[in-house]
Amino acid sequence: MEVAYLIETVIKVVVVLLVFSALAGIGTYFERKILAFMQRRLGPMNVGPYGLLQVAADGVKLFTKEDIVPTNVVAPIFKIAPVITAATAFMAAAAIPFLPSFDIFGYTVHPIVADINIGILYILGIMGVGLYGPLLGGMASANKFSLLSAARGAAVFISYEVVTGLSILAPIMMVGSLSLIDFNEYQVENGWIIFNLYGVGFVAFILFWIAAFAETGRTPFHLIANDHEIIDGFGTEYSGMRWGLFFIGEYANMFFISFVIPLLFLGGYGDGSFLGALAFLGKMSFFFFAFLWVRAAWPDVRPDQLMWLCWKVLMPIAVINVVIAGFIMMF
């Protein structure tokens, strides 16, 4: 029993790691293609059919590039920073149920690495730790733009984490559990959380979605590595696979957040049927697409605007939302 559990967990970990490493690469392909189509371009076309092998070409380039550690950097921290980003992104995935449980050769598989009872808290906490990658990498790089990026990272981090935490308080109060599987079961019985409690769930959903853009550092809040202002921010001094690890971490984070949002607010995988699983993947694809869609359409905000938005607008709304949810549930 114990050995079987151990083997199963190790297999799950490997599968999650491989699938999402590959998805991170394919995610860049989707991003380039969709951005190109929205701007009336073709995107990558020459490597492989419709440019599909561009990902492989990029991978080869990243792996074979020289790993440069510049003078004056704090070498140990500089080297460990990308690993933190990539590792924490995948660690956060441990508590996410990617599909409903299914039977394979008479053996029930739960596609979640560990159903821990503090699921969503663990996910958000580990994703928060992921910010140490840009922070430490930026501070250790001995580069002014990297330092600016690290400072921005810290400022952005304390802004959006408040909103993320407060916005999911109302759903947690409804469900009474932190496990994402319990969230799913609750929504099977009581309907999707965004329609629950007279719009409180909807407000929480909008707040969490906005905060997710800041969490993953996507375009309206793409401040930490803002190409047109501070070169590549924390990534300026990185080359080769270390930079690639930052990249994989960022895209894996996008995928995991895209899984978490439907699980929290949009009914997750439903009753566990095949159709429910397909719907779940569809919802997840929509949220991933939304990241790219928004990037094609909207401009970036300034760091002070993001802090203004998070502290002066979203946080009060989130607090009021929690209070209203409490009153409704009490009376």
Place this chain on the structure above:
Amino acid sequence: MNNEQFNNRDVSDSYFLVDIEDYPTDGWGKFKRIVKRTFRGELFVGLWVVMREMIRFDIHTVSYPQEKMPIGPRYRAVHEMKRLWESDAERCIGCGLCEKICISDCIRMDTKIDKDSRKEVTEYTINLGRCIFCGYCAEVCPELAITHGGEYENASEQREHFVDYEAMLTPIDKMKAGTQLEFEGFGAITPHEDERVKKTPLAY
């Protein structure tokens, strides 16, 4: 290619001043502006526009090495030396105007008097490394002999692939086939010039 839409420079009737509201000074005014901007849905207009372009799929990319854009007749690429239509002989009379006008001093020519006591060009080179493709040589040439061609892909292993006089000269078989393209760029004769030409008034 037609340029009609560029010729009408009178856009005065479509000009208008953008209506800019006064900036709010007090907190309540700022609050009202934020609420108005938040709920006016402008962000969704942006989202719709990019989505519409994606659905319409009206791709404007020219996949360059496979397909090429037509270039204008006045484009100034690598030079060509033309031949006379009547005799297939070289048009260049060795006057040296192009050498004289060249502002980057990249044209070099050598001439001699041949046995019929006509001027003959013995050497003619253009240093394309120095040439800035200003087009003065083609403009000044009285015989329309040196012109600019349309060959803008001038990457080669050897510079001499372009600067050689024989390489610039229209090949004789092309000339026999009658496919030499006349230069329409700056310095060339404008179309319908015969109809517009007037007699020089001699009476003072």
